[in-house]
Amino acid sequence: MKIKQIQEDLVDEFAMFEDWMQRYEYMIDLGKSLPLIDSKYKTEDYLIKGCQSKVWVQAELIDNKIIFKADSDAIISKGIIAILIRVFSNQVPNEIIKANTGFIDEIGLKEHLSPNRANGLSSMIKQLKLYALAYQTKINNE
Amino acid sequence: MKNNTNINVEEIRKDFPILKRKVNGQNLIYFDNAATSQTPKVVIDSIVSYYSNYNSNIHRGVHALSQEATDAYEGSRVKFQKHFNAKNSFEIIFTSGTTHSINLVANGFKKILKRDDEIIVSQLEHHSNIVPWQMLCEETGAKIKVIPIDHNGELIFSEFEKLLNAKTKVVFVNHISNALGVINPIKKIITKAHEYNAAVLIDGAQATPHMKIDVSELDVDFYVTSTHKICGPTGVGVLYGKEEWLNKIPPFLGGGEMIDKVTFEKSTYAGLPNKFEAGTPNISGVIASGVAIDYLNGIGLDNINEYEKDLLDYATSKLLEIKDLKIYGVSEEKTAVISFNVGQIHPYDIGSIVDKLGIATRTGHHCAQPIMDYFKIPGTIRISFSFYNTKEEIDIFIKALNKAILMLS
Ligand SMILES: Cc1ncc(COP(=O)(O)O)c(C=O)c1O
Numbered sequence: 001m002k003i004k005q006i007q008e009d010l011v012d013e014f015a016m017f018e019d020w021m022q023r024y025e026y027m028i029d030l031g032k033s034l035p036l037i038d039s040k041y042k043t044e045d046y047l048i049k050g051c052q053s054k055v056w057v058q059a060e061l062i063d064n065k066i067i068f069k070a071d072s073d074a075i076i077s078k079g080i081i082a083i084l085i086r087v088f089s090n091q092v093p094n095e096i097i098k099a100n101t102g103f104i105d106e107i108g109l110k111e112h113l114s115p116n117r118a119n120g121l122s123s124m125i126k127q128l129k130l131y132a133l134a135y136q137t138k139i140n141n142e
Numbered sequence: 143m144k145n146n147t148n149i150n151v152e153e154i155r156k157d158f159p160i161l162k163r164k165v166n167g168q169n170l171i172y173f174d175n176a177a178t179s180q181t182p183k184v185v186i187d188s189i190v191s192y193y194s195n196y197n198s199n200i201h202r203g204v205h206a207l208s209q210e211a212t213d214a215y216e217g218s219r220v221k222f223q224k225h226f227n228a229k230n231s232f233e234i235i236f237t238s239g240t241t242h243s244i245n246l247v248a249n250g251f252k253k254i255l256k257r258d259d260e261i262i263v264s265q266l267e268h269h270s271n272i273v274p275w276q277m278l279c280e281e282t283g284a285k286i287k288v289i290p291i292d293h294n295g296e297l298i299f300s301e302f303e304k305l306l307n308a309k310t311k312v313v314f315v316n317h318i319s320n321a322l323g324v325i326n327p328i329k330k331i332i333t334k335a336h337e338y339n340a341a342v343l344i345d346g347a348q349a350t351p352h353m354k355i356d357v358s359e360l361d362v363d364f365y366v367t368s369t370h371k372i373c374g375p376t377g378v379g380v381l382y383g384k385e386e387w388l389n390k391i392p393p394f395l396g397g398g399e400m401i402d403k404v405t406f407e408k409s410t411y412a413g414l415p416n417k418f419e420a421g422t423p424n425i426s427g428v429i430a431s432g433v434a435i436d437y438l439n440g441i442g443l444d445n446i447n448e449y450e451k452d453l454l455d456y457a458t459s460k461l462l463e464i465k466d467l468k469i470y471g472v473s474e475e476k477t478a479v480i481s482f483n484v485g486q487i488h489p490y491d492i493g494s495i496v497d498k499l500g501i502a503t504r505t506g507h508h509c510a511q512p513i514m515d516y517f518k519i520p521g522t523i524r525i526s527f528s529f530y531n532t533k534e535e536i537d538i539f540i541k542a543l544n545k546a547i548l549m550l551s
Binding site for chain 2: 020021024025028052053054073074075076077
């Protein structure tokens with residue numbers, strides 16, 4: 001599925017809820033389906049800086065698509081990274097690099113977006129895009 | 143709700159404009175007072191009045207505005223001298239905050255310390271404030287020794303006694319831990335350290351909002367705080383130093399105001415307090431800080447202390463009704479700070495959800511990583527009260543907390 005389509009689906013899903021509590025509950029549920037990182041990657045090297053909770057992300061290139069896996073010690077962060085991974089995983093690097101992230105605002109998580117927020121949503125996006133950039137550079141050089 | 147103290151909280155709340163605002167559609171409940179206190183209107187007004195009526199540089203001009211500003215600025219110094227019961231007003235130095243004050247003192251010991259001299263700090267310190275001492279040790283070859291804490295979050299005094307010896311030159315301890323709210327036995331620490339002729343610096347950032355400090359009675363060598371924790375503006379610190387120590391240590395910053403005579407060969411320093419106040423200070427902030435201390439004294443720190451203790455006891459008993467809730471720092475001697483966790487729930491998750499309900503708490507390690515390492519936790523949720531908080535707010539918080547726990551389990 002295209003990134004844009006997944007984002008639209010997410011916006012539709014979140015639109016079903018009336019208030020933030022239901023949206024948070026849904027996000028927490030999405031966190032439960034997060035493709036979990038192998039515990040051997042739960043190290044300093046895979047930690048995303050700038051989050052108050054610990055969030056680890058690991059990426060792999062399979063058939064030119066990036067597969068992301070992650071985990072967090074906080075439930076809300078786990079939900080947030082799960083949403084991002086649903087959007088960005090299994091995509092080609094260039095699409096990830098180009099992707100717009102305005103959908104976060106639309107699903108009512110705007111308050112998590114500010115780069116000054118201790119929760120690190122913007123750091124997570126940056127990290128996923130950095131992986132994509134690294135793999136794209138590698139592909140270009142091959 | 144009933145309150146048997148001398149605090150009329152409904153009236154006091156009217157003094158704080160910010161308490162009327164809404165957050166995420168809910169009435170703001172501000173439980174992050176240990177980080178920064180809110181500002182009463184008289185303090186805000188004094189800043190507006192300064193810029194509207196007599197904004198000008200101090201100590202330099204002969205003109206009317208400059209005289210007025212200088213009088214107000216120096217008047218503030220006298221207010222803090224009286225408040226802290228210092229012998230002389232020049233023993234009060236204005237800085238930009240506790241961090242600045244600690245750096246000023248640590249820097250001052252560069253010339254005094256020799257290789258293998260020892261500095262004692264506590265495990266309870268704000269970690270940014272350990273850094274100046276580490277830098278000092280790197281430069282001088284002195285060593286840092288740490289007073290450990292027990293499982294209640296109290297310093298182990300007998301361990302402190304063991305660390306003291308002829309090589310101990312400085313002891314640095316906070317009066318009250320910002321992460322746990324536990325009051326340290328500073329009088330005992332000061333007396334003991336003086337038996338070894340060590341200088342004692344007390345970080346009073348968390349104590350000054352809750353209690354009256356008497357530096358003469360304590361016989362402390364340096365005592366520091368930030369006025370943004372005592373209803374003043376941000377960016378102002380107060381450093382009390384004993385005259386003999388302030389004369390002994392060199393200035394921290396070079397610049398205007400701190401010099402007596404300048405030639406390119408050598409400048410001679412001005413006397414106290416100007417030696418430590420180089421450049422144009424935060425004039426309006428210092429004046430407003432004086433207004434803040436008057437405001438607090440108008441209410442009375444004893445009344446504040448009694449009222450906050452009532453809030454602390456109420457909140458503690460309500461929190462302990464919650465299953466798997468653990469409070470860190472359970473000393474009898476505590477200010478209105480409660481640091482806790484619920485089961486395995488990450489503090490950040492709870493903090494995020496109660497924020498959506500309009501409640502400001504602090505989550506994380508509270509700049510006190512060594513304490514979190516001791517308890518083997520990533521952090522805590524910290525709620526801290528001021529005299530404008532109420533039991534009703536605590537009830538709302540408890541409801542919000544239970545809601546968060548339900549969502550997160
Ligand atoms: C115990 C303690 N020391 C030092 C500080 C730092 O104060 P400031 O940031 O005003 O320099 C704080 C404030 O958080 C504190 O609680």
